[in-house]
Amino acid sequence: MTASDRDRDILARTLWAESRGEGLGGQIAVAWTIRNRVFDGKAKSWWGEGYAGVCLKPWQFSCWNQNDPNYAYLSGAKPIPAAQLAQAQRAADQVMAGAVPDPTGGATHYYATTMPKAPAWAAKAKETLRIGHHVFFKDVP
Template identity: 30%
Template structure:
């Protein structure tokens, strides 16, 4: 009996080790399979990530997920149309900075909605050009060293507990924007700026801010005066 026990223990240990090795190999294979969706690849030019197309994917969804423009995604993969199939491996262009994404109109849906809400609240009685101009002021502030660097931060900015834009303070920014406001937001995001670089706007008939009246006027569109810094 004393001679059989050690031999049995050795055989048992060998079986356990073999099972562990098989399990480790299987786990590694499973992990490798799961990581085929998005993985690092050798950087060539501006390409640094590859993505395996999944069932239900389309170019717009993939571009949004990786914060790149659809046209950049197509260019990186030499695609002449938007047709892709599950299993296709796409090269994802290097991500852009926030301002770079803005310049190409690549922003999250909620930021487009927020911009449209502000435009609607501030300028729903104005012409289409006047609405685009209000959107342009928001984007001009992002490019200025004197203001925050994202659409939400610019719109929600406070000075001495007072919001920069009155609709945020009085709640009218929560009004549902119409199609005109959405189109104006899209035009502003595409780079259209009827103001020529203005950082401020106000209605001279109702403004109570004496300081803003001292700013250099750039242009007047509808009921709004557009101004810049001194």
């Protein structure tokens, strides 16, 4: 699969919104969960097609919901701080190119520990990594 400039932009904006406080390592981990969905091995994936399709799939990355406070930044109505976006772009570039290994061990899901409680699906999934304020999982039922 060849990724487009749009894929890179949507992935970087998603990383900024979902993990801007995590540093490059945390953003790489979030990017890998997206990449793992993109390359799930299915011809027609439930997750969506390509990086943009996966990131924009309704109700998967809440930052793209129009009622989310991040949406104004993602849509371009408000500017994302340049240095923060540049870091997210670096993470996106490295993961899209396969230049860094998957620290999540194949995770397709994560949640932020700042949530009031863990999502129900986490109880039956396999935890693969904790980094910063995120917990990563695979084999989610």
